[in-house]
Amino acid sequence: xxxxxxxxxxxxxxxxxxxxxxxxxxxxxxxxxxxxxxxxxxxxxxxxxxxxxxxxxxxxxxxxxxxxxxxxxxxxxxxxxxxxxxxxxxxxxxxxxxxxxxxxxxxxxxxxxxxxxxxxxxxxxxxxxxxxxxxxxxxxxxxxxxxxxxxxxxxxxxxxxxxxxxxxxxxxxxxxxxxxxxxxxxxxxxxxxxxxxxxxxxxxxxxxxxxxxxxxxxxxxxxxxxxxxxxxxxxxxxxxxxxxxxxxxxxxxxxxxxxxxxxxxxxxxxxxxxxxxxxxxxxxxxxxxxxxxxxxxxxxxxxxxxxxxxxxxxxxxxxxxxxxxxxxxxxxxxxx
Numbered sequence: 001x002x003x004x005x006x007x008x009x010x011x012x013x014x015x016x017x018x019x020x021x022x023x024x025x026x027x028x029x030x031x032x033x034x035x036x037x038x039x040x041x042x043x044x045x046x047x048x049x050x051x052x053x054x055x056x057x058x059x060x061x062x063x064x065x066x067x068x069x070x071x072x073x074x075x076x077x078x079x080x081x082x083x084x085x086x087x088x089x090x091x092x093x094x095x096x097x098x099x100x101x102x103x104x105x106x107x108x109x110x111x112x113x114x115x116x117x118x119x120x121x122x123x124x125x126x127x128x129x130x131x132x133x134x135x136x137x138x139x140x141x142x143x144x145x146x147x148x149x150x151x152x153x154x155x156x157x158x159x160x161x162x163x164x165x166x167x168x169x170x171x172x173x174x175x176x177x178x179x180x181x182x183x184x185x186x187x188x189x190x191x192x193x194x195x196x197x198x199x200x201x202x203x204x205x206x207x208x209x210x211x212x213x214x215x216x217x218x219x220x221x222x223x224x225x226x227x228x229x230x231x232x233x234x235x236x237x238x239x240x241x242x243x244x245x246x247x248x249x250x251x252x253x254x255x256x257x258x259x260x261x262x263x264x265x266x267x268x269x270x271x272x273x274x275x276x277x278x279x280x281x282x283x284x285x286x287x288x289x290x291x292x293x294x295x296x297x298x299x300x301x302x303x304x305x306x307x308x309x310x311x312x313x314x315x316x317x318x319x320x321x322x323x324x325x326x327x328x329x330x331x332x333x334x335x336x
Contacts, residue, residue: 010169012100013093014058019051022095026088034087035069043088054089061169065090065180068200082150084200094204097173102208104164109211110218115232116207122280125231126298129238132227133273133284133296137238139245140277143252144267148233149210150198153260154178157199157213177205197260207232213259220255231280245270 012018026040033039043050057063066087072080086094102118109117114125133140158178162171178199199206210232221228226248227238237252239245249270256262271277273296276285281301286294 009100009167010058013096013170014055016055018096018099019055019092021099022092023047023051025095026091029091030085032069032085034085034090035067036087036089038088040088050089051092054092058093063093063173065093065176068180081201083202085202086200086204091204093173094177097170098205098208101165101170105208105212108164109215110222112218112222112228113211113215113230115230115234116211122231125229125280126282129229129236129279129284130296130298132229132238137227137240138273139239139242140271140273141237141239141245141249141252142267142269142271142277142279143235143237143249144264145214145233145235145256146262146264148214148261149201149206151261152199152210152213153197154199156260157209160212160216161209174205177203178209217255217259217261221251224251226251234280236279242270242272 027044029040031040033042054063066089069085070082071085072082075081106117112128114120114122114128158175161174165171165174199209203209214230214233218228218230221237229236229238235252237245237248239248249268253263273284274286274294276283278284278301282298283301284296284298287297
């Protein structure tokens, strides 16, 4: 059971080895400074003193995350993708926590999940999809989760995390980050209301948080015997008939709804491999050989997504850290 033997987890986070490894990974990331104006180079100029100060704050329970620098970058469809830039010190702590806790959750994830996981990739997702199609599951439910990161229920996510993370100090850190990363503070007259939806795109821990949240969805679909392949918020269910695919799409919508999520209607469809379909940058289609036997082939899409660079000059919205709310710890299970 994951809850056993976690007493030393928090100490591992601020150990010399973990903080050093976390710094090495953060050093190769974005050069952009957070709200404190400290870049990676500035932090490195007093590296020993900065890491020791951070270690002391963690050891004495005084560490608290700083506000997030918020900005947006354009997406291919013309809309804006919200991003958040953490301070260098917060990136280091998040990376240290990830190094310590990721194995606990990784052991619980399903083989159908391929995004943001060690040893898994776009290629492993495509390989699994090809296997299903070659087994006769040629009807494809191709679905995209609408605004997945922005609509994750952070209170529910915290409860999911607490089911497997028993260490109280790490729970406190996670709760503080989730409160800080919640999408916004809304105002109605003089009243302020904390929004409990949304995790930060750009945060080191957000990919793990998303997989923890969607693991409920994966398990519920697999329990029904569905042939699921999911890469982050982009998934397919492979079926043997159109009727099966229509039922599966209804189940996908229902299960996502129980997580306060929804499919993007413009990026969700039922297709057959005979007509061809696109997934994760590849075009799937059947080519009929001279013998008449079909052979599944893939071809890269002609127009790959352009690489977007972060803008260097922005006027970010600063969202301040919010008071922690009590998160529930009850086991929550999806059912159809």
